[in-house]
Amino acid sequence: MEELKGIASDMGIARYHLALAWVLSNPVLSVALVGARTPAEVEANMGALDVEFSDDQPKAIQAVFDRNHVDTQPDIWVECGSHAGTLLQGTPAAWRYPAGSPALTAST
Numbered sequence: 001m002e003e004l005k006g007i008a009s010d011m012g013i014a015r016y017h018l019a020l021a022w023v024l025s026n027p028v029l030s031v032a033l034v035g036a037r038t039p040a041e042v043e044a045n046m047g048a049l050d051v052e053f054s055d056d057q058p059k060a061i062q063a064v065f066d067r068n069h070v071d072t073q074p075d076i077w078v079e080c081g082s083h084a085g086t087l088l089q090g091t092p093a094a095w096r097y098p099a100g101s102p103a104l105t106a107s108t
Helices: 002-011 015-025 039-050 056-067
Strands: 077-079 094-096
Touching: 002 015, 002 056, 015 039, 015 056
Parallel strands: none
Antiparallel strands: none
């Protein structure tokens, strides 16, 4: 975490802007889920849209993850959609595994 703080500081941005900008720029991820309690927090989060990475900054962030054994491209993912159950009726989404693996449906 300290290394990521340093990268954000060097860029002159808040840590949460670094995190959101990384998620939004990562081609493996399709959405950034952000919790906000107030309109001001939503507005503050919008600052991440103004972050522009140099060629070296994403590499530096990935190096931090690699050193700390953070898998930024996991072999499993959660996929939501109508095929995963009737979400409108409150049934959970399916857990999907790599091709050839069985899909499991979570239930509560």
